Amino acid sequence: MTLDPPTAHPATELDDVVHQRNRLGILTVVAEADEAEFGFLQGTLGLTPGNLNRHLAVLVEAGLITVRKKDTRGGRPKSWVKISDAGRKALAREMSALEQLLRRHQTGGA
Amino acid sequence: MSAQNPEIGENAAVSARELVEELRAVRLRTRAARRGYRFPLLAFGVLIAAASPLYATHEPPPGLSIRLPSAPVWVSGFGGGSLTPRNASPSTIAYFWLAVVVFGAAAVGAWYRRRALRAGVRSRVLPSIAAWAAVSALLIAAPLINLGVPRLTWYQSVTGHGTVALLVIGIGLCVLAGTERSRYLGVIALLYLATALYSTLAFPENTVYRLLSLAGVPDNQMPYTLAPMATVLFPAAVLLLGAAAAGLKRER
Numbered sequence: 001m002t003l004d005p006p007t008a009h010p011a012t013e014l015d016d017v018v019h020q021r022n023r024l025g026i027l028t029v030v031a032e033a034d035e036a037e038f039g040f041l042q043g044t045l046g047l048t049p050g051n052l053n054r055h056l057a058v059l060v061e062a063g064l065i066t067v068r069k070k071d072t073r074g075g076r077p078k079s080w081v082k083i084s085d086a087g088r089k090a091l092a093r094e095m096s097a098l099e100q101l102l103r104r105h106q107t108g109g110a
Numbered sequence: 111m112s113a114q115n116p117e118i119g120e121n122a123a124v125s126a127r128e129l130v131e132e133l134r135a136v137r138l139r140t141r142a143a144r145r146g147y148r149f150p151l152l153a154f155g156v157l158i159a160a161a162s163p164l165y166a167t168h169e170p171p172p173g174l175s176i177r178l179p180s181a182p183v184w185v186s187g188f189g190g191g192s193l194t195p196r197n198a199s200p201s202t203i204a205y206f207w208l209a210v211v212v213f214g215a216a217a218v219g220a221w222y223r224r225r226a227l228r229a230g231v232r233s234r235v236l237p238s239i240a241a242w243a244a245v246s247a248l249l250i251a252a253p254l255i256n257l258g259v260p261r262l263t264w265y266q267s268v269t270g271h272g273t274v275a276l277l278v279i280g281i282g283l284c285v286l287a288g289t290e291r292s293r294y295l296g297v298i299a300l301l302y303l304a305t306a307l308y309s310t311l312a313f314p315e316n317t318v319y320r321l322l323s324l325a326g327v328p329d330n331q332m333p334y335t336l337a338p339m340a341t342v343l344f345p346a347a348v349l350l351l352g353a354a355a356a357g358l359k360r361e362r
Contacts, residue, residue, distance in 0.1 A: 021129065028133045032140040033231045040230030044139055080232070095133075098126050105123035 018064070018094045022047060023055050027091045030065060030083040038079040056081065064090055144233045146225045147295045148356045150218045150286060154279050155349030157210045162339040162346075164198035164206060181205075187249040187265065190272020196338070200272060207275035208246070214279065215242045218286075234289040242282040249274060268310055276306035276345050294359070298352035305345040314340040 018024060025045045029036050042052050059065045064087030069077045083091070181189030181200040188207040189200030196203075219239055226232035252265050268274050280303035287296035308314060315337035322332060 021132075024129070024133060025136050028136050029140045029231075032137050033144050034234040035226070035232040036140070037226075037230035040143070043230075044136060044143075095130075098130050101126045102123060102130065105126075 018090045020055070020058075022051070023059055024091075024094060026052075026055055026059060026081070027064065027083060027087055027094075030081050031088055031091050035068075035080040035082045038081070041081060059087070062090075063087075140231060141291065143229045144231045145290055145292060146222055146233060147286060147290050147292060148353050148360070149221045150214075150238075150283065151295075151298065151349045151353035151356065153217050153221075154210075154214050154283070155346050155353055157214055158276065158279070158342050158349065159346035161203075161206060161210070161342045164196065164203050165339045165341050166197050167335050167338050168197055183253050184250050186253050187269040188272070188275055190270055190274075203272045207272075211242055211246050211275055211278055215239050215282070235286070237289050238282045238286040241285040242278060245278045245281050249278070271310055271341065273306065273309045273341055276309060276342070277303070280306050280345075294356065295352075298348065298356075302345055302348040302352070305348050309341045309345060314338075314344050317344075 018027065022045060026041060029041055029044055038049075038052065041047070042049060045052070047055070056065065056067060060067060064084055066082050066084060068080045068082065070080060071077045180186065181204040185204035185208060186200070187204075189202075189204030198206075215238075219235055222233055222235040249269070268277065280299060283299040283302065284296070287293075287299050305314075318337040318340045319332055323329075
């Protein structure tokens, strides 16, 4: 009799860079839009500017987003955030791992 | 890990569920802030309705058939045939539609740009503008490439009524529905395309006559000169009603 190889727990699929709640929120916003402005991200996710900047730096470092600064007439330059292909894939993987985790729990395999 | 401790598994599942729900709410909020399709529906609805006087006909003097001068070859697709006794010549109709497509696409682009600056979230509108430009370029190039050889039958059948610009607009709106990820805009764009196809391949004035006949209007009182305006008023009505309903939907 052969045994099926044990399947990995979905939690092992979670990526530490992406899985952080706020970073996942940032990726969700920029995946929905073509680009999102710093102020919009801050308002939507309820983050302080310093906090948001730190999370953006982590995501830029990981190559999941790009940040473009654009001068505004007479005002301070605005930062526009765009998701990269790698960011889109990472978000999809993360969402799939979360859904698997939920399905596994619902079917009693937690 | 959690298999040994059901409580930990339960907690992980609860927090995963909360996270998924929170992200869904964030996505929906972003989508609502990003969407701006009411303006394209309204702008194109108004521009198309403005074309209606061009489609009114005059009655030719008895025994005479009137042939209006054709449009230049490069815009002939937009102007339609020259046999219908319309008030406007195919040239006027062709230049009007070209202006509608160019001005409409520019206005939609400017609207989304302005909206992005105000809302702080940008939608993709370039694919729609590219679709309007590409299909228009194809319609302009087709008769030029085809000079001297028998004209393409597909080209004649879609351009004969001078309403091909309605289809061009509809294709761009379908692309916009895709980039906006809006089922509502998709339904409106398809309904609009259906009425645009009806105007392109059939005679919507016959529907007007049928409806008036059902309402008891005698044949000698039919608005024969105004009824052909339905060619553009039917598709325009779909867009204007779609814009109005989108406004109500947003207010709710």
